Amino acid sequence: MTPAERLAALRAALRQAGVEGFLIPRADEHLGEYVPPSGERLAWLTGFTGSAGLAVVLNDRAALFTDGRYTTQAQQQLDPALWELRHITEQPAADWLKEHAAGRRIGYDPWLHPEAALKRLEPAGVTLVPLPTNPLDSIWTERPAPPMAAAMPHPLEQAGIGAADKRAAAAKALRDAGEDAAVLADSHSLAWLFNIRGGDLAHTPLALGFGLLRADASAELFMDPGKVPAGTRAHLGNQVTVQPRGALPAALQTLAGKTVRVDPEATPAWFAETLRAAGAHVMAGDDPVRLPRACKNPVEQEGARAAHRRDAVALARFLAWFATAAPAGRQTEMSAAERLLAFRREVPLFRAESFPAISGAGEHGAVIHYRATDESDRPIGAEECYLIDSGGQFLDGTTDVTRTLWTGPGPAPRGLRDRYTRVLQGHIALATLRFPKGVAGPHLDAFARRALWEVGLDYDHGTGHGVGSFLSVHEGPAAFSRAAKPVPLAPGMILSDEPGYYLPGHYGIRIENLLLVRDAEARPDQVKPFLEFETLTLAPYDRALVEAGLLTPAERAWIDAYQARVLAEVAPHCDPATAAWLRAACAPLS
Structure with a gap:
């Protein structure tokens, strides 16, 4: 069926069910971010493949709601003749339903929605009707079977x-x-x-x-x-x-x-x-x-450190390879991601990618959760930004790292260096924080945005998410996000630190390390316990994109110390060519 035929078939099924609308979330019965093929109801109906979204189908109109990570992607994947696109926080579904469906009976599958989400729709003035079977499943005739892998x-x-x-x-x-x-x-x-x-x-x-x-x-x-x-x-x-x-x-x-x-x-x-x-x-x-x-025990914490050290060798091999391969102009977004995966497959205890790599060159980097496909894959050109966000599932830990690279061989433009450096300043500001126990992720999100806010810029996603221990790369309950529940940070939690900046149609910048929350050493006049972060990720930043004149002495010292740590901990485990590249990449800023 075409997208229009699927939507028409669903509307016919809704009439048979006696409702005037239906809610289709991205989640499956386990309400997780990632779902098996049998749970991809939203993608099957709409064509939108992002990992967060909600579709609302009425008999006369339909809308898809998603967050800032996916608005650009949704614009590309949705048929505007069939679907209205709305920002899920700025234009929530309850407001849209109140405007277009007040008084109507709206069906939902009680296996696919938590009660809290349904309660947030109460102001819409609709009657929510739990349906005994999902009408979408009745028309998805080629729906895959549920997975049956062994536990x-x-x-x-x-x-x-x-x-x-x-x-x-x-x-x-x-x-x-x-x-x-x-x-x-x-x-x-x-x-x-x-x-x-x-x-x-x-x-x-x-x-x-x-x-x-x-x-x-x-x-x-x-x-x-x-x-x-x-x-x-x-x-x-x-x-x-x-x-x-x-x-x-x-x-x-x-x-x-x-x-x-x-x-x-x-x-x-x-x-x-x-x-x-x-x-x-x-x-x-x-x-x-x-x-x-979420609060990793000592064994899980040490496993995370070990997994990141091993993953760092694969990252270093990739970055050294990319430094030579990119200027040659013979690589594409997909071939670069495949090369990084090949390096990771050689790492002990590697089991899988922790998510499909986000490999975006030039304008594709501005699509926050871009996925290269056979149709979209493009060559990585000279003198442009390339964003690679990737991670690995290891038996002892889960990794997630993003680096933004300049392909050279010429110098990066001054404006691009300014934006990259402001993102890096926010990244450092969060990584170096000491904060009292009881503080939650939403309280810290602004620290990573300050350098961008100073010049009127921002990014439309949270600054960081929790990460599991050989589990999901996106783990609750803690997060660095204004929209997150204020769960106090606690020792043992692992979160990402990933501010960014995106110029649609041109480039995207994101820099990401994983941080482990730990107790901070007490200071002489301290009146309550404090926490701090230990940086787990070990990968150099691209010196070609750093505008050193924007950095404070403390920021410059932190970068130099971090790069020196990367060199000391990673180079001894690399082949001679990669180690030589690391020595140059990790040299102090001039």
């Missing part, structure tokens, strides 16, 4: 804490709160709590499923039993039972009269609706695993 044990030498001990700690939190059980809908929580990993997603090692954790530390894992081989069942132990997803309704019925924690932001509305119907008391609360998962 495998994650070794204790990488996990750091045994699964039984993790369950015991989470169960104690439930007992302390007077709760009998908690619903676990986030497969990342299952992965961490049970020390399992899987292959249901291309770049995030998850075994998709659901869980019930009880206050006595017993648990039920709901996923196809065929995904749980005998070795994994033995690893899970006697306190954990495995049942198919179809057993969920009956399991929830057993909680009648019990108090059950349900995270309203991270759990499909179906769970709370079903529990209330069963006579359970639903207590809104955070997923009990989410914060412990």
Whole structure:
């Protein structure tokens, strides 16, 4: 079917369902950012392939809502004759529905929306109707089958804490709160709590499923039993039972009269609706695993350091290669990304990319989450900006790094150097912060923007996201973003530091390292505990783009010290040619 035919078929299905509109989120039943092919409903219907979005289809119009990372991409992928494009924070769906659908019955799939998201639509003045089946699935006749990769044990030498001990700690939190059980809908929580990993997603090692954790530390894992081989069942132990997803309704019925924690932001509305119907008391609360998962234990922290050191060798080999290959003019966005992946594949404990590399030359770099395709792939030209944002999944850690490079051979323009250096100043400002305990990511976001704000510039995305431990490259609950929930930063959290600047049609700049939150050494007059960041990523910045005259002495000293650290820790593990390139790339600023 063509996009127009798909939209018409969906509208016909909505009429049969007795509703006048329908909500189609990007998420699948696990409400994660990344979904398997069977969960790509939004992409199938609209053609938009970004990882964040919501479509609203009425009988007479339709709109897609996404954030600043994807507005340029959505403009390129949507048919404007079919879809209106709206910025999801500046023009929220509730406002659009109030204007165009007040009083109408709008259907939704209760497996695909958390209750909190539905509550945010209440001001729209529409009647939200849960549908027993998803009408889009009835017309997506070639929908792929759900993934069936095996769930495998994650070794204790990488996990750091045994699964039984993790369950015991989470169960104690439930007992302390007077709760009998908690619903676990986030497969990342299952992965961490049970020390399992899987292959249901291309770049995030998850075994998709659901869980019930009880206050006595017993648990039920709901996923196809065929995904749980005998070795994994033995690893899970006697306190954990495995049942198919179809057993969920009956399991929830057993909680009648019990108090059950349900995270309203991270759990499909179906769970709370079903529990209330069963006579359970639903207590809104955070997923009990989410914060412990974000605060990496000492073994996970050391694994992250080790993974970044090994990843740094692949990055150095790539950057040294690119310095020669780019001016020759024989590389494309896709061939460069493939070369970086080839270097990473030679790194011990590498399992996969942590996301498809964002490899954007020139104007493509201004598309914040650009994906090169066979149709869009273009040569990397001389004397232009090239942005490469990539990462790796290693058994002991997850990496994510962005560098913006000048292809040469001539000098970078003064205006470009100014923009790059202001982004670098923001990057340094965040990395060097000391801050009191209790401060949250949204409180720090502005530090990374100050140098850009001083000249009237900004970027339309958050400054940083959490990163998992051999888990998702985008992990909550903490983030450097004005739109993020103010979760206090805590030792062991890993977050990205990635300010940017984008000039549509010309170039994009982003610089990204990963930071580990740690306790700061006390100072003589300090009256409360402070935290600071340890930089994990080890890759040189492009000296050709630095306007040294804009830097303060402290900023220049920080760059020189960082580059010296990169050289000392990475060069000994590189081949002679790469080590020689690193010595030049990491020399002090002139």
